[in-house]
Amino acid sequence: MNRQRSATRSNESRPWTQRRVVATGLGAVSCLGLNLDEHWRRLVAGESGASRLAGALAAVLPVKLQAPVVGLRVEDRIRNRMLRKLLLPSATFAVVAAGEALADAELAGDDARLEACGLYFGSVGYEVQGRTFEPALRSSFGAADAFSFARFAQVGMQQVDPLLIVKGLPNAAPCAVAIEHRIQGANASFAHGATAGLQAALAAFVSIRHGIIDLALVGGSDSLLLAEHFVAHHVAGRLLAGDEPPWLGARPFDARRCGYVLGEGAAACVLEAEDHARARGARIYAEILGAGETYASPLTDSDGRALEAAARAAMLPALSDRDSGADLVFATGLGTIDDDLREAHGYRRLFPPSTSVQVTAATGALGATGAASGAYALVHAVRSMVSGRIPPTTGYEQADPRCVLPVVERSEHRAISRALVWASDGARNVALLLGAAP
Amino acid sequence: MTTPSSDGPADGAPVVRGRRVAVVGLGVATALGFEVDDVWRAVLDGQSGVGRIRQFPSDAFPVNIGSEVDLDALYARLDEPPMPVGNRTLTFARWAADRAWDAAGLTEARVDSPRAGVCVGAGLFPAMESRLDGLTPAILDDPQALVVRNLERIRRPELSTPQDLGSVSTMLSSRFGLGGPSVTVHSACASATQAIGEAYQMIRTDRADVVLTGGADSMMSMFCVAGFTLLGALSRHPDPRRASRPFDLARDGFVLGEGAGIVVLEELEHARRRGAPILAETIGYGSSMDAYRFTDVHPDGHGAASCMRRALSDAGIRPDEVGYVNAHGTSTYQNDRVETRAFKEIFGDHARCLSISSTKSQLGHLLCAAGGVEFIFTVLALRDQVLPPTINLEHPDPECDLDYVPNHSRKADVGVAISNSFGFGGQNGTLVVRRWDAAPT
Numbered sequence: 001m002n003r004q005r006s007a008t009r010s011n012e013s014r015p016w017t018q019r020r021v022v023a024t025g026l027g028a029v030s031c032l033g034l035n036l037d038e039h040w041r042r043l044v045a046g047e048s049g050a051s052r053l054a055g056a057l058a059a060v061l062p063v064k065l066q067a068p069v070v071g072l073r074v075e076d077r078i079r080n081r082m083l084r085k086l087l088l089p090s091a092t093f094a095v096v097a098a099g100e101a102l103a104d105a106e107l108a109g110d111d112a113r114l115e116a117c118g119l120y121f122g123s124v125g126y127e128v129q130g131r132t133f134e135p136a137l138r139s140s141f142g143a144a145d146a147f148s149f150a151r152f153a154q155v156g157m158q159q160v161d162p163l164l165i166v167k168g169l170p171n172a173a174p175c176a177v178a179i180e181h182r183i184q185g186a187n188a189s190f191a192h193g194a195t196a197g198l199q200a201a202l203a204a205f206v207s208i209r210h211g212i213i214d215l216a217l218v219g220g221s222d223s224l225l226l227a228e229h230f231v232a233h234h235v236a237g238r239l240l241a242g243d244e245p246p247w248l249g250a251r252p253f254d255a256r257r258c259g260y261v262l263g264e265g266a267a268a269c270v271l272e273a274e275d276h277a278r279a280r281g282a283r284i285y286a287e288i289l290g291a292g293e294t295y296a297s298p299l300t301d302s303d304g305r306a307l308e309a310a311a312r313a314a315m316l317p318a319l320s321d322r323d324s325g326a327d328l329v330f331a332t333g334l335g336t337i338d339d340d341l342r343e344a345h346g347y348r349r350l351f352p353p354s355t356s357v358q359v360t361a362a363t364g365a366l367g368a369t370g371a372a373s374g375a376y377a378l379v380h381a382v383r384s385m386v387s388g389r390i391p392p393t394t395g396y397e398q399a400d401p402r403c404v405l406p407v408v409e410r411s412e413h414r415a416i417s418r419a420l421v422w423a424s425d426g427a428r429n430v431a432l433l434l435g436a437a438p
Numbered sequence: 439m440t441t442p443s444s445d446g447p448a449d450g451a452p453v454v455r456g457r458r459v460a461v462v463g464l465g466v467a468t469a470l471g472f473e474v475d476d477v478w479r480a481v482l483d484g485q486s487g488v489g490r491i492r493q494f495p496s497d498a499f500p501v502n503i504g505s506e507v508d509l510d511a512l513y514a515r516l517d518e519p520p521m522p523v524g525n526r527t528l529t530f531a532r533w534a535a536d537r538a539w540d541a542a543g544l545t546e547a548r549v550d551s552p553r554a555g556v557c558v559g560a561g562l563f564p565a566m567e568s569r570l571d572g573l574t575p576a577i578l579d580d581p582q583a584l585v586v587r588n589l590e591r592i593r594r595p596e597l598s599t600p601q602d603l604g605s606v607s608t609m610l611s612s613r614f615g616l617g618g619p620s621v622t623v624h625s626a627c628a629s630a631t632q633a634i635g636e637a638y639q640m641i642r643t644d645r646a647d648v649v650l651t652g653g654a655d656s657m658m659s660m661f662c663v664a665g666f667t668l669l670g671a672l673s674r675h676p677d678p679r680r681a682s683r684p685f686d687l688a689r690d691g692f693v694l695g696e697g698a699g700i701v702v703l704e705e706l707e708h709a710r711r712r713g714a715p716i717l718a719e720t721i722g723y724g725s726s727m728d729a730y731r732f733t734d735v736h737p738d739g740h741g742a743a744s745c746m747r748r749a750l751s752d753a754g755i756r757p758d759e760v761g762y763v764n765a766h767g768t769s770t771y772q773n774d775r776v777e778t779r780a781f782k783e784i785f786g787d788h789a790r791c792l793s794i795s796s797t798k799s800q801l802g803h804l805l806c807a808a809g810g811v812e813f814i815f816t817v818l819a820l821r822d823q824v825l826p827p828t829i830n831l832e833h834p835d836p837e838c839d840l841d842y843v844p845n846h847s848r849k850a851d852v853g854v855a856i857s858n859s860f861g862f863g864g865q866n867g868t869l870v871v872r873r874w875d876a877a878p879t
Contacts, residue, residue, distance in 0.1 A: 056581035060589070086732065119727060123624075125603045126563055130584065133566055133661060138578050145574045152660060153498035160661060162668035165563065166732050166862055170603060170624040175863030178727040184744065186725045187865055188636050191624035192604030199621060203636065206643050210456065212752075228564075228601065231588045293645070294552060295611045295620035306617065309552065427608055428620050 020438060021208045023382045024282045025105025025270030027097040027219075030366055030376070031067040031249075031263055034077075035100055040383055043391045044411040048365050050247040050261045057230050064243035066225055067263030067367030069093060080180050086167050087176055090124040093266035093372070094173035094221035095180045101217060102181055105270035105282060111182055113280070118216030119187040120204040121174040122196025122371040128168040129226055135159040173221045173266075186213050191371070194332070196220055197267070198374025198423040198430040202291045204271050205432065214276040218378075219268030222370030229262055233368075238336055249367035250335025251395040253344065253359070253407050257335045263367030267375035269382065274438060284437040286385045289418070290317040291432050298426040302338065304346025307429040311350055311422055314431035318418055324357050325350075326420035326433060328390060328408075330377040333361025334368060335395065339426060344403040346424075357420075360408040364395025374423030374430060381419040381434050388415050456642035459721075461871070462714040463542025463702035464814045465534035467654075468801055469505040469695065472512060472533060474541070478818050481800050482847040484829045486679035488693050488802055493658045494567050501667045503678040504658055505695035505802030527562050528609055530698035530807070531654035535610050539650065542702040543714055544614075555618030555646045557637040558700070559629025559653035560606040561806035566661050610650055618646045624806065627766075628725075628861030629653050630699060631809030635723035635867050637703050647708045652810030654698035666694060669733065673769060682803075683830035684767035684796035685774045685838040692768040695802030699810025701817075718817045719872045721854075722753025728864030735776045741866045742766075742780035742858065749856060749868035750784070758788040760870075761852030762825055764816045765842075766860045767796025768803055773860065778838045793850060795843040799829040809859040813869055816857040820873040825850045 026036055031049025033039035042049075052058075053066045074084045077096045087095065102108045107117070140156030142148030166172070170191035177183060188203055190196040197220020204216035224233075233239045240250065240259040250260040277284055292313025296306035315325035331343055351357045362376055363369075369376060384390050390412045399407075422431040466472065469487030470480040480487075487505040496502035512533060513520050520529070539545060569591060577583045603622045611620040619640055623633040630653025637651035657666075666672045673691040675681035682693040709716055726748065728741035735741065750757055766777055774796075781789045797815050804811055819825050824847055831844040853876045860866045 056585050060582050060585040082731070125601055128564055130588070134578055136661070136664070137566075137570075137573065138575060141575050145576075147570045147573055149495040149660065150498040152664075153496075153500070157499075157660075157664035157668070160664045160668060162665060163732070165657075165662060165665040166669070168563075169626055169862065171626055171861065171863050171865060172732075174625075175727070175732060175865065178729040178864060179731070182729050184727045184729050184741070186748070187625070187727050188623060188632055188725070189625050189865065190621055192607055192620070192622035193602060196604075199619075203639070206645065207639065210643050212639070227585065227588065231585065231592055235589065235592045293555075293619045295555070295617055297612045309617075425604070427611070428604075 018209050019211060020274035021205050021271055021288045022274045022277050022284045022437065023269055023286045024272055024277050024284055025101040026379050026382055027100030027104060028267040028379055029069060029072065029093050029096045030265035031069055032365060034072055043362065043365050044389050046392045046394050046411065048248045048394050050249050050367060052243060057227060061230060061234050062241035063230060063234055063239045065240060065247055065261045067249050067261050068225055069265055078180060083176050083180055086163060088127045088167055089223040089264060090127055090221045091173040091176040095176050097219060097266035097268040098177040098181060098217055101268035101270050107270065113215065114182050115184045117183045118185040118204055118207065118213040119174050119178055119183045120200040120216055120218045122190045122200040122220035123170050123173040124222045124371055125170050125191055126168050127223060130228060132164060183217060194370055194373050194425040195423040195428040195430045196371040198378060198432065201378055201432060202293060202430055205288045205291055208271060208273050215272040217268060218271055219266060220371040220375035221266030222372045223264035224262040224368060224370050225264050233262060248364050248395040250363040252333025252335050252361040252363050252393050253340050253400065253403050253405050254396045255398040255400040257337065257340060260335045260363055261367035263369045265369050265372050267372055267379040269378055286382045287435045287438050289433040289435045290314045294429045295427055302342055304342045304349060307343065307346030307424050308349040310429035310431040311420060314433040315420060318433055324355055326357055326418045327416045328419045329357060329359045330381045330419060330421040331359050331361045332424050333363050333393060335363055341403055343424060344405050347405055358406045358408045360391055360393050364393060377421045377423060381421045385416050385419060385434060385436060388413055390414055457644060458706035458719060459638050459641045460704050460706045460709045460716045461701055461718045461720060461817050462704045462709050462716055463538040465537030465541065465700045466698065466811060466814060467507055467512060467530040467533045468697040468811060469507055470801060472515060481797055481815060481826045482824060484827050484845060486800055486829065488678040488681055490678065491658060494660050499663060501663060501672045501674055503681055503693060505693055506658055507697050526656035526696060527560055527654045528606060531606055531610065531700065534698035534700035535650055538700045538702050539614060547712055549648055551615055551617035553618055553646055554616040554648040555620060555640060556607045556610045556616055557619060557621045557623065557633050557640060557649050557651045558607050558610060559623045559633035559806045560603055561655035561657060562601050562603055563657050563662055564601050565659035567659055606654060614650065625865035626861035626863055627805055627808055628859040628865045628867045629806035631857065631859035631867035631869055632725060634809065634813055634869055635725060638720050638723050641703055641705050647705045649703050650700060651703055652700035653807040655804060655806035656696035657805055658694060658696045663694065671770065680830050682769045682799050684769040684799050684828055685835060685842045686831050687833040687835040689769045689771065689774065691770055693802035695804040697804050697811065698807050699814050701814060716874050718820050718874050719877045720869060721872045722749045722870030724748025724752055724868045726866045730864055732863050735772060735860060737776060739776040739780035741864055742777055742860055743783045745866040745868045746780065746784045749870050753870040755854060757785045760854050760856055761793065761850065762819055762855040763792055763794040764812045764857040765794050765796045766858045767798050769798060775837045778840060781840060789840055793825050793841055793843050795826050795828045797826050813857050816855045816871050820852060820855055820871060823850055823852065
């Protein structure tokens with residue numbers, strides 16, 4: 001029936017009929033917890049999942065902390081045995097968070113709906129540890145300990161994991177989610193770093209809103225705990241050095257901020273058309289009201305104009321009947337001097353000095369979580385809207401006179417009617433506006 | 439109660455086309471050349487771009503053939519110095535994007551920056567060759583020495599190779615001053631097709647007016663060749679030019695390729711207003727997931743069939759309106775049989791009337807770039823009304839018994855064509871394109 005109708009459609013340009021899009025399921029795994037409840041409890045308590053980094057990296061670099069996921073038993077959380085053996089950390093986290101979100105939305109095992117369910121995911125770049133190559137390289141030295149391509153071809157390459165390429169691909173996470181949870185619908189995987197998770201949610205939101213799909217699992221996963229990342233982020237001067245207590249993932253917007261700790265994890269959210277959710281009797285947590293996305297060269301956007309533009313586009317639906325557009329901002333807050341200043345400038349362009357719109361950021365609790373970070377912010381915003389509980393900006397203590405923001409310092413109980421979620425990597429800016437469940 | 443559907447929104451949902459999307463600019467970097475018309479002519483002539491791999495000393499490797507871009511020749515054409523990091527993917531993307539942007543007439547045009555974006559499929563697998571100088575067993579045995587070596591490499595731009603896939607879309611957004619979406623898609627071998635599909639959605643849903651899209655990739659490195667060889671995925675045919683033989687009974691794997699295929703998509707009225715050279719219209723896109731295994735397509739072809747079905751439904755056309763298919767056609771035993779099975783499922787009796795070809799027979803498998811180059815060939819087939827051949831199709835596989843345009847290009851009268859890509863891990867994409875002079879005004 002659907003096919004017959006579409007076969008008679010005209011190809012002329014016509015305005016879309018827009019559907020309302022709602023969130024109906026949430027999941028997370030992080031350095032704070034192996035499920036959303038545990039993660040949320042520790043997040044609102046202001047805890048941090050940072051812990052001490054050991055080994056060669058800590059011996060050579062001034063970096064002494066990381067924020068790892070600890071204690072995840074894949075045999076308890078992943079059914080597919082092949083996936084248990086194959087998956088690297090970020091894909092493992094994705095499968096686990098996705099499973100929780102689908103269960104929360106009461107979609108787990110609903111094969112008919114999952115067959116049509118979309119899957120939009122922001123994931124890590126190549127997850128390939130340098131040490132993966134070492135056995136093959138070690139077997140490939142010839143005379144005078146010089147590397148020999150011929151010897152690699154004859155001996156060394158036999159030490160290469162045949163699945164090296166496949167399991168390290170940036171789309172390993174969404175593919176694993178699909179295999180484990182039998183999702184077969186429209187899909188896209190974004191791999192451009194810290195905004196990719198929220199970008200995935202934006203793409204799914206637009207597709208649902210315009211009737212292209214009814215339902216999608218969205219999210220992001222990442223593991224930045226690779227030697228290559230530690231070295232690269234350290235050389236860029238972005239990592240928090242030392243290990244003086246308290247161990248924090250960062251000090252977002254704080255006067256003493258000096259970088260972040262690398263982290264890992266995943267968060268996932270089920271989005272669907274409101275009519276679809278109501279028809280299946282789903283519990284609706286919140287509504288996605290608007291979205292915006294911009295790009296500006298970091299060299300030219302130190303004042304946060306591009307972030308402002310993305311947020312303003314997202315808030316367009318709310319600005320028509322409200323002055324502020326949002327009650328609360330779930331920001332990035334990486335804890336670096338320049339990134340936080342740029343976010344603060346963007347915020348100040350959006351909201352007047354007298355505003356009561358507060359800002360919270362989770363990097364102090366979770367560290368930098370790459371493609372997962374925007375997905376965490378989305379899940380935190382939805383959870384806050386449902387629970388009336390606002391997570392604090394862990395690590396924030398002293399206001400920076402150049403970066404004055406109404407930061408949420410302690411967890412609060414307060415009803416939120418509209419939350420603005422943004423992710424920014426200094427160049428790309430993605431924003432979503434959430435409203436209360438319709 | 440809403441009934442779930444695998445083909446799109448449930449009944450009762452709004453089904454509206456949205457804005458129309460034109461194809462207005464093309465650019466390539468391939469083993470067969472760097473100008474679209476030159477490469478197209480070579481593909482139609484049945485030339486092969488496959489030869490011995492020169493990127494690293496490959497003589498002793500069990501598989502040492504590939505469809506390799508002549509980087510020196512490309513650098514000779516660039517009016518800028520080589521990128522200090524020497525990254526092949528970025529170089530290919532930059533060249534092809536410049537050509538596409540220029541061909542679209544956008545170099546001199548004023549583009550509203552916030553309404554223009556990038557959505558590109560890309561791969562940047564770490565190439566170890568650049569890290570071997572001075573490496574010794576003693577360094578490998580000393581974890582701290584490895585960290586120090588890593589530090590030194592990253593501090594020297596000439597040795598540092600970016601692995602951040604975002605660098606591809608960042609480079610393109612910054613290069614052309616585009617302030618709209620800036621996205622890197624990675625869905626393995628479906629990356630470029632899915633990127634073009636997402637770019638199409640960006641324009642049709644009014645997120646952008648102009649999007650630079652397509653794909654770029656290079657995995658022409660020793661670890662990638664080793665990994666694909668150990669997976670049993672690569673052809674071991676002794677004659678490089680005859681190695682990629684989609685749908686042939688003697689096919690034994692794909693040939694590794696590299697390059698870029700970048701296109702400019704533009705909202706139709708926007709393109710008309712500025713007098714852009716409209717080459718074709720993108721009218722549909724479908725994607726699916728096999729949800730089966732990481733390295734194998736589902737043997738019943740349901741993932742391949744689903745994305746084609748969704749794309750045709752999205753385009754609002756009947757299967758018998760499609761005249762040409764640029765197949766995924768990898769030249770692997772499994773893909774070509776499964777794809778053929780999916781054609782029969784989707785097109786029914788019309789499958790026998792379809793002209794299908796795999797231009798991987800000429801260029802090998804360009805991985806994340808494959809869908810970009812193949813979308814370009816699909817557009818050119820519609821523009822010129824000539825179908826590229828599947829070369830090396832000498833002994834048809836009885837299980838692959840459709841018309842694959844064997845060995846010689848062919849004149850045709852085709853109004854609508856589709857291009858397929860199926861990725862490792864099970865992500866699939868199909869794009870539907872309509873001949874521009876047959877499109878409704």
